Amino acid sequence: MTRTSIATVCLSGTLEDRLEAAAAAGFDAVEIFENDLIASSDSPEDIRRRVADLGLTIDLYQPFRDAEAAPPPRFAAVERRFRAKLDLMARLGTDTILVCSSVAPDTVDDDALAADQLRHLATLAAERGMRIAYEALAWGRHVSTWEHSWEIVRRADHPALGLCLDSFHVLAHTEAYGEIAALPGDRVFFLQLADAPRLDMDVLQWSRHHRLFPLQGRLDLAGFTRAVLATGYAGPLSLEVFNDVFRQADPHRTAVDARRSLIALAADLTPAPHLGGIAFAELGVEPGTGPQLEAHLRTLGFAHTGQHRSKPVQLWEQGRARILLNAGAPTAIRAFALESDDPTASARRASELLAQPLPRRRRESEADLTAVTAPDGTEVFFCKGPAWRGDFLPTGENAAGRLIKEIDHLGLAQPFDRYDEAALFYRSVLGMTDDEAGEFAAPFGLMRTLAIRNEDRSVRLSLSVPLLRRGDWAPAVPHPQHITLLTSDITAIEHTVPIPANYFDDLAARGVRETTALYDEDGHGSYRQLFTPVVGRRVFFEVVQRVGGYRGYGFANDPVRMAAQRHERMASASGG
Ligand SMILES: O=C(O)c1ccc(O)c(O)c1
Numbered sequence: 001m002t003r004t005s006i007a008t009v010c011l012s013g014t015l016e017d018r019l020e021a022a023a024a025a026g027f028d029a030v031e032i033f034e035n036d037l038i039a040s041s042d043s044p045e046d047i048r049r050r051v052a053d054l055g056l057t058i059d060l061y062q063p064f065r066d067a068e069a070a071p072p073p074r075f076a077a078v079e080r081r082f083r084a085k086l087d088l089m090a091r092l093g094t095d096t097i098l099v100c101s102s103v104a105p106d107t108v109d110d111d112a113l114a115a116d117q118l119r120h121l122a123t124l125a126a127e128r129g130m131r132i133a134y135e136a137l138a139w140g141r142h143v144s145t146w147e148h149s150w151e152i153v154r155r156a157d158h159p160a161l162g163l164c165l166d167s168f169h170v171l172a173h174t175e176a177y178g179e180i181a182a183l184p185g186d187r188v189f190f191l192q193l194a195d196a197p198r199l200d201m202d203v204l205q206w207s208r209h210h211r212l213f214p215l216q217g218r219l220d221l222a223g224f225t226r227a228v229l230a231t232g233y234a235g236p237l238s239l240e241v242f243n244d245v246f247r248q249a250d251p252h253r254t255a256v257d258a259r260r261s262l263i264a265l266a267a268d269l270t271p272a273p274h275l276g277g278i279a280f281a282e283l284g285v286e287p288g289t290g291p292q293l294e295a296h297l298r299t300l301g302f303a304h305t306g307q308h309r310s311k312p313v314q315l316w317e318q319g320r321a322r323i324l325l326n327a328g329a330p331t332a333i334r335a336f337a338l339e340s341d342d343p344t345a346s347a348r349r350a351s352e353l354l355a356q357p358l359p360r361r362r363r364e365s366e367a368d369l370t371a372v373t374a375p376d377g378t379e380v381f382f383c384k385g386p387a388w389r390g391d392f393l394p395t396g397e398n399a400a401g402r403l404i405k406e407i408d409h410l411g412l413a414q415p416f417d418r419y420d421e422a423a424l425f426y427r428s429v430l431g432m433t434d435d436e437a438g439e440f441a442a443p444f445g446l447m448r449t450l451a452i453r454n455e456d457r458s459v460r461l462s463l464s465v466p467l468l469r470r471g472d473w474a475p476a477v478p479h480p481q482h483i484t485l486l487t488s489d490i491t492a493i494e495h496t497v498p499i500p501a502n503y504f505d506d507l508a509a510r511g512v513r514e515t516t517a518l519y520d521e522d523g524h525g526s527y528r529q530l531f532t533p534v535v536g537r538r539v540f541f542e543v544v545q546r547v548g549g550y551r552g553y554g555f556a557n558d559p560v561r562m563a564a565q566r567h568e569r570m571a572s573a574s575g576g
C-alpha cells in the first residue's frame with residue numbers, strides 16, 4: 001500500500017502525544033507543523049530521535065508563508081528566514097518544505113517575479129539536498145488555484161521545486177480536477193488529503209475549522225486521489241485536517257479514525273457482503289431497569305421466548321423483531337447482530353478497517369458469532385441464519401403478538417466528539433450509505449443526526465450527537481439510545497408518552513389531521529411515531545408506522561419527543 005502520513009496539526013496534545021498517536025495507529029510518516037514544533041520544549045534533534053524510535057519519518061515540514069512574489073526589498077528577509085528553516089530541517093532530518101502561496105497584502109501580482117524567487121529558494125534547498133513543494137492556498141493573494149501554482153512551478157523550472165496538491169484547496173474551488181491526472185508525476189512532490197462538509201462560508205474559515213478526514217465529508221476525495229495517483233505520484237497520502245473537534249479529542253482515537261479513512265479510500269478492501277437485516281438487538285439491563293424494559297416489551301406485544309443456556313440473557317420476540325435483555329451489562333444498546341451473506345468476510349473487512357475484534361466469549365457449544373467493537377463501544381455481530389438461536393432454551397411462551405413486525409432502525413447516540421468517526425466507521429465497515437441528515441434545536445442544545453442504511457434499507461442506523469460538548473445545565477447523562485420498532489397499526493399501540501396538544505394544533509394548522517402520534521411526511525409517504533419513557537436515562541423504545549413508502553426517520557420531531565420524555569420523567573418523579 002502507498003505510504004500514509006498525517007500532519008501533526010490533525011491531532012490534539014503535545015507534539016509528543018501526537019507523534020505517539022500517529023505511530024500507534026500505524027502511520028508511516030508525519031508532517032511537522034511549524035506551530036507544533038515551536039511550542040515543543042524538545043530540541044529538533046530530540047524530535048528527530050523520537051520520531052525514528054517510533055518508526056516514523058518526517059516527510060514534510062510546513063508551512064513556509066509569504067515567500068513568493070514578495071516586493072524585492074522584502075525578499076532578503078524571506079531568504080534569511082528560509083535559510084533558517086533549511087537549517088532546522090537538517091536538524092529534524094527532513095528534506096521537503098511546503099511553501100504555501102502568499103497572502104501578505106504587499107504581495108506582487110507578477111508570475112515572473114514569483115517564479116524567479118521560488119527558483120532562487122529552490123536553488124538554496126537543492127544545495128542541501130532538499131526541495132520545495134509549492135501549494136496554492138484557496139485564499140492565496142494572487143495564486144489560489146492548482147493551475148496557477150503549476151504555471152509558476154513550470155516557469156521556475158527547477159528540479160527542487162514541485163507542487164503540493166491539497167485536496168481541500170483544489171476541491172474548494174472546482175469539481176473539475178480531472179486535468180491533474182495529466183501532470184508529470186515527478187513534479188508532484190506532495191499530496192495532502194482533507195475532506196469537508198459542503199458549507200456556504202468564507203473559504204479560510206471553512207478550511208481552518210471544518211476539514212474532515214477523507215470520506216467523512218462531501219468533497220470527491222476518491223476521484224481526486226485517483227487523479228493524483230494517475231500522474232505517477234509516488235509519495236505518501238498525507239492527511240492535513242484542521243478541525244475544532246479533533247483538536248480537542250483523544251489523539252489516539254483520532255489517529256485511528258484518520259488511518260481508517262485512508263484504508264477506506266484505498267479501494268483494495270474485502271468487499272462488504274450483502275446485509276439482510278437486523279437479526280437482533282441486545283440491551284444491557286440492571287436491577288433498576290430490567291423490570292421496566294420487560295414491562296414495555298410486554299405492553300408492546302413481545303413474548304419472552306428464550307432463555308440463554310449459560311448467561312442471564314433473555315430472548316424477547318415478536319414478528320421478525322428480536323431483542324435480548326442481558327442482565328450482565330449496563331443499561332444501553334450493548335450489541336446488535338446483522339444478517340450477513342458472509343459473516344467471515346464482514347468481519348475481515350471490519351478488521352481491515354481497524355475495528356477491534358471482539359474476543360470470543362461464547363462457549364464451545366454455542367454459536368460462534370463473528371463480532372467487532374464499534375468506536376462507540378457497541379458490539380456488532382455478523383451472523384447467517386438462525387443458528388444463534390440455538391443458544392437459547394425455549395421458555396414455552398410463543399411470540400403470537402401482531403403489533404410489531406420488525407426492528408425499523410437503531411438509534412445510536414454518540415458523544416459530541418465522535419460523530420464523524422462513528423459515521424465513517426459504520427458506513428465503511430458495513431458498506432452502507434448516508435441517508436437523511438438533520439440538525440435541530442433540542443431542549444438541551446443543538447443536535448445533529450445522520451442516518452445510514454444499506455441498499456435495500458433492511459439495515460438502518462441513526463447516529464446522533466449534541467453539536468457541542470454539553471454544559472453543566474444539561475442533564476448529566478448523555479442523550480439516550482433507542483430501538484425503533486415497525487408496526488402496521490400505530491393506533492393499536494398504547495401507554496406511550498403523551499405528546500403535547502400544541503404539537504397537534506400545529507399539525508392541524510398545516511392541514512394534517514393527527515391526534516395521537518408524531519407525524520412526518522416526505523415525497524413518498526407518511527410516518528407516525530410513538531415512544532416509551534426513557535428507561536434508566538439511557539434507552540427507550542420507539543414505535544413507528546411507515547405509510548406509502550416514507551423513507552425518513554422523523555428527525556424534525558426529535559425536539560418534541562425529547563421535551564415530552566423530559567416532562568414525563570419530571571412528572572413521574574414528583575408523583576404526578
Ligand atoms: O490554513 C493554512 O494557512 C494552511 C497552511 C498550510 C497548508 O498546507 C494548508 O493547507 C493550509
Ligand SMILES: [Mg+2]
Pocket residue numbers: 135166192240
Ligand atoms: Mg495543505
